[in-house]
Amino acid sequence: MDEASFLARLRALPLHPGARDLRDDAATLGRFVVTSDTLVEGVHFLPSDPPGDIAWKLVATNLSDLAAKGARVAAITLNYPLSDDDWDDAFLRGLDAVTRAHAAPLLGGDTVTLPRGAPRILTVTAFGDDAAAPPRSGARAGDALWVTGTIGDAGAGLAAARDGALTDDAGTAYLLARYRRPTPRLAEGRALAPHVHAMMDVSDGLLIDAARMAAASGLAVTVAPDTVPRSAAAHARGISALDAATAGDDYELLFAAPAGWSPPVAATRVGAFASGAGLSLTLGGAPVALPAHLGYQHGA
Amino acid sequence: MDEASFLARLRALPLHPGARDLRDDAATLGRFVVTSDTLVEGVHFLPSDPPGDIAWKLVATNLSDLAAKGARVAAITLNYPLSDDDWDDAFLRGLDAVTRAHAAPLLGGDTVTLPRGAPRILTVTAFGDDAAAPPRSGARAGDALWVTGTIGDAGAGLAAARDGALTDDAGTAYLLARYRRPTPRLAEGRALAPHVHAMMDVSDGLLIDAARMAAASGLAVTVAPDTVPRSAAAHARGISALDAATAGDDYELLFAAPAGWSPPVAATRVGAFASGAGLSLTLGGAPVALPAHLGYQHGA
Numbered sequence: 161m162d163e164a165s166f167l168a169r170l171r172a173l174p175l176h177p178g179a180r181d182l183r184d185d186a187a188t189l190g191r192f193v194v195t196s197d198t199l200v201e202g203v204h205f206l207p208s209d210p211p212g213d214i215a216w217k218l219v220a221t222n223l224s225d226l227a228a229k230g231a232r233v234a235a236i237t238l239n240y241p242l243s244d245d246d247w248d249d250a251f252l253r254g255l256d257a258v259t260r261a262h263a264a265p266l267l268g269g270d271t272v273t274l275p276r277g278a279p280r281i282l283t284v285t286a287f288g289d290d291a292a293a294p295p296r297s298g299a300r301a302g303d304a305l306w307v308t309g310t311i312g313d314a315g316a317g318l319a320a321a322r323d324g325a326l327t328d329d330a331g332t333a334y335l336l337a338r339y340r341r342p343t344p345r346l347a348e349g350r351a352l353a354p355h356v357h358a359m360m361d362v363s364d365g366l367l368i369d370a371a372r373m374a375a376a377s378g379l380a381v382t383v384a385p386d387t388v389p390r391s392a393a394a395h396a397r398g399i400s401a402l403d404a405a406t407a408g409d410d411y412e413l414l415f416a417a418p419a420g421w422s423p424p425v426a427a428t429r430v431g432a433f434a435s436g437a438g439l440s441l442t443l444g445g446a447p448v449a450l451p452a453h454l455g456y457q458h459g460a
Numbered sequence: 461m462d463e464a465s466f467l468a469r470l471r472a473l474p475l476h477p478g479a480r481d482l483r484d485d486a487a488t489l490g491r492f493v494v495t496s497d498t499l500v501e502g503v504h505f506l507p508s509d510p511p512g513d514i515a516w517k518l519v520a521t522n523l524s525d526l527a528a529k530g531a532r533v534a535a536i537t538l539n540y541p542l543s544d545d546d547w548d549d550a551f552l553r554g555l556d557a558v559t560r561a562h563a564a565p566l567l568g569g570d571t572v573t574l575p576r577g578a579p580r581i582l583t584v585t586a587f588g589d590d591a592a593a594p595p596r597s598g599a600r601a602g603d604a605l606w607v608t609g610t611i612g613d614a615g616a617g618l619a620a621a622r623d624g625a626l627t628d629d630a631g632t633a634y635l636l637a638r639y640r641r642p643t644p645r646l647a648e649g650r651a652l653a654p655h656v657h658a659m660m661d662v663s664d665g666l667l668i669d670a671a672r673m674a675a676a677s678g679l680a681v682t683v684a685p686d687t688v689p690r691s692a693a694a695h696a697r698g699i700s701a702l703d704a705a706t707a708g709d710d711y712e713l714l715f716a717a718p719a720g721w722s723p724p725v726a727a728t729r730v731g732a733f734a735s736g737a738g739l740s741l742t743l744g745g746a747p748v749a750l751p752a753h754l755g756y757q758h759g760a
Contacts, residue, residue, distance in 0.1 A: 161542055161543070161544070161545050161548040161549070162542065163542060163571050166540070166542055166548060166552075166571055167571070169548075169549075169552045170538075170552070170566060172556070173552075173555060173556055173559050173560075173565075173566050174559050174560060174563070174564070174565040174566065175565055175566050175567075176534075176535040176565035176566060176567040178535070178567060179535075179565070179566060179567050179568055182566075182568065186568070187537075187567045187568040189492065189534065189535055189567060189587060190490060190491060190492065190534075190589070191490060192489065192490065192492070194537065194567060194568060195568070196537055196539060196568060196569055196570050196585070197570055198539045198570045198572045198583070199572075200541075200572050200573070200574060200575070200578075201575075202575040202578075203572065203573060203574070203575060204572075234476075234489065234490075235476040235478070235479075235489055237487075237494065237496055237585065238470075239496060239498045239539070239583045240466070241500075241581070242461055242462065242463060242466055243461070244461070245461050248461040248466060248469075249461070249469075252466075252469045252470070252473075255473065256472070256473055259473050259474050260473075260474060263474070264474070265473075265474040265475055265476035265477075265479070266470060266473050266474065266475050266476060266479060266482075267475075267476040267478060267479050267487045267489060267494060268479055268482065268486070268487040268494060268495070268496060269496055270496050270497055270498045270583070271463050271466055271467070272498045272499075272500050272503065272504075272581070273500070273503060274500060274503070274579070274581075275500070275501075275502040275503060275579055278500075278502075278578055278579045278581075279574070279575055279578045281541070281572070281574075281578075281581040283498070283539045283570070283583050285496070285537065285585055287489060289490070
């Protein structure tokens, strides 16, 4: 069954009012926001990836969903398949680093043993509180579309890792770190959440995620790719604006806000919402064709 | 790494105060209690098991942990590996049944796609509120040890399933249902929790779980196996008291309460706590040897 069919069936079950009809990145339960991500070996990461980086990314991607709700991190739980000592030790060191870096205390979880040779499947559930919790569906016609930080760094880092690029060059090391150990924009999310109409994190690519925000909000969105903010290191590797806007794993915050408003954090205006439907691109004000792929999709 | 070593390492990470040092079946987060169980195909269930029963058991075992905390069910999340249509459909029907039977609304979760041939790994996290939340470590010297319902039914049901026993005999059907679709003792847990010193659910066998409660409480416990309550159906299949007390999957509530107190729910007194350490058995007041296996263990 594909994800859309499965979610449609889940919506026929008794749903919690905080489930937001299973259409958002996080749910609300009392004063908490709750989000959960599962990573699968061979799908979301490779058996050869450093276990410490997998731990970091598993936690950081969940915290990024909390950031998009403007939440303070309250706790995480971990469901973990026990493995060999070396892998587990390296994972634990990455887990220690990411939980300390972002003050994410461990609440509980479960450990299991897998049949021999089974791919690892890891789940983290993250809990935030004190959240303004803007939905992804709240954009209004006339809103500007903004994004924090720079886009495309993780995509360039992934390409560098695939090319086996040397990491003793500072620019490449920066891009690899952006790919392997993303920083959830928790402080930015807290500053933005009370003011924005809609917010989500950019996980699969700026264009596809902008299209999703527009669809959830029942609007059209126009993005000007030449305005997409890129780092000096991404520029130096020749990453085009369209490369950047269609790469995944940025974990920056994408948000819709009234046209005249200026965000209190480092962010770039990259587009605008209007009545209608769909995503379109403009270059110097003139429409341009959409690329064949808007972003990254894991299958489900 | 084995589970004990992994948990010891996790305890060196920043822990949430509600984590109870990762030594209990549920954690507390604000007004919620949180518990999570992961089931692995080939470890906790067989590929040939009915998917609807797997859904039921996955949810029911989590709700049983909430019952042991005296909690009201608030919500569940599901992390699910998408599969073929038939399996997913049967799973969804079991999920529908168990969530409606126990008023457990779905809050969120995640879906993933697995590499071909990978064993399924499913996680449910359950949230309860309004809980008195007695710990498993609170038994006091002199307390009586009680258990709700009857013990050994699920073990007898599992044996019947392995034997390929006919299910058109009412007793066998009852035992199979107790194995495949356990009932979390939510009402009993809520009635008991404000009054008992310690409580946990019996998941791996009465003897091993009684020993764990005693160890967590820093006490010795004595169990009189001939007092272990068995159903007529278990009796009819010749299940001995020791068979019953060392079988798993009961999902009854085991609790410690002051010697003179009578529980407000159907329960049987099966033992007593004293200062000291370890588990011992008595028959007619005289000590008897422990069986070779006290209960069921999944490896980790």
